[in-house]
Amino acid sequence: MTGFRVVRVSSPAGELLEPDWLPRAESVHRQLRPDLEADYPAQMRRILAGGGEMAVVADGNVVRCVTVFRSFANTHLGLRFYVDDLVTDEAARSTGAGATMLRWLEAEARARGCGSIDLESGVQRAGAHRFYFREGFSIPSYSFRKPIR
Secondary structure, eight states: OOOEEEEEOBOTTSOBSOTTHHHHHHHHHHHHOTTSOSSHHHHHHHHHHTTOEEEEEEETTEEEEEEEEEEEEETTTEEEEEEEEEEEOGGGTTTTHHHHHHHHHHHHHHHTTOSOEEEOOOTTOHHHHHHHHHTTOOOOSOOOOOOOO
């Protein structure tokens, strides 16, 4: 395992704490979300201003894993810790980068008083599902969507 460290890119208040990491995260983030806007920094600033937070796993100055997450209260779970995005660079999979990020997210959720971490993963992402199951995640419900264009 290499010298991974987690860098908190933004604060819970949406402030960019480490703005230099935002452009470094883009290529890894696009591996999961290729349809992100061309002006990635502007889109991410809007997401962070709207309650999202961002962190990366770094190996030196290289981003190996990106997460976007948030915590909020709802009627179902009370205080909820939700991961919008979690992606490990394809070149860094099975190196411990994703597990490093999950440990960090678990500690963050625990510190906020949340009882679980929730995320959604596309049905086509079988490799990611194996990772989540191995890391102790389960499938407690279905996620439904109806386009309203």
